[in-house]
Amino acid sequence: MHINRYGKIFSKIISISYFITVLFISQYFGVIQFNLKPSETKGEIPKQFEETKAALQEQMEKPMIALTFDDGPNAQFTPKLLEGLKQRNVHATFFLIGENIEQNSNRNLVKQMYEEGHLIGNHTYRHLEITKLSDEEAYEEIKSTNDLIESIIGKAPEYMRPPFGSWQRNLEKKMMIIPVLWTVDPLDWTTENVDEIVNKVVTETKENDIILLHDCYNSSVIAALRIVDLLQAEGYQFVTVDKLLLN
Known part of the structure; x- marks a missing residue:
């Protein structure tokens, strides 16, 4: 910012x-x-x-909004989300957890995200609350995930979402990374009710909003694609967070 x-x-x-x-x-x-x-x-x-x-x-x-996903990649649900976004010609931002990247064939999913035009961000290595860590521990949480992502797509992330929204300002300059929070949060991780998730996002979203969802739940993926359809019909265009922040 x-x-x-x-x-x-x-x-x-x-x-x-x-x-x-x-x-x-x-x-x-x-x-x-x-x-x-x-x-x-x-x-x-x-x-x-x-x-x-x-x-x-x-x-x-067209008014711009950003669709963002935390806690991935997920081998079961992320592929379905990527396919749906591709069909709709929508680019999103994925804030990835280092541990999850190393599971199964998830490295291939990271590569696919990047090649299909999505923005890759950092969500720490173990999803730990940054403000409860020492400076050295926080640095390693971010750096290890940066290094992992860079080994897959050829460059380190410039943006990160701190877990729980907790951030240490001194890390911005030290890590050369920009924290990105959110403005619309349907708390999709607390419910499997797709309609509830969709309604909360669609009724609250306005221009320049950043929507927070998770690609590790089937209900969230289904909701995300419905949200895209509804908000596109209202005239919104979905962009990655870097484009939104520069708008």
């Missing part, structure tokens, strides 16, 4: 300008072909570009 507001706005302007510039250059150098007729290239803005620009603008104007 601690991200300068003006820096975020400037970054967004630069990103949009870069996209438009690349699109024009790509067209004229043949990287992207619009298949235009000769009469359409004489000083006129290509129709295809206008359509692309309109689609981009429409997407940018």
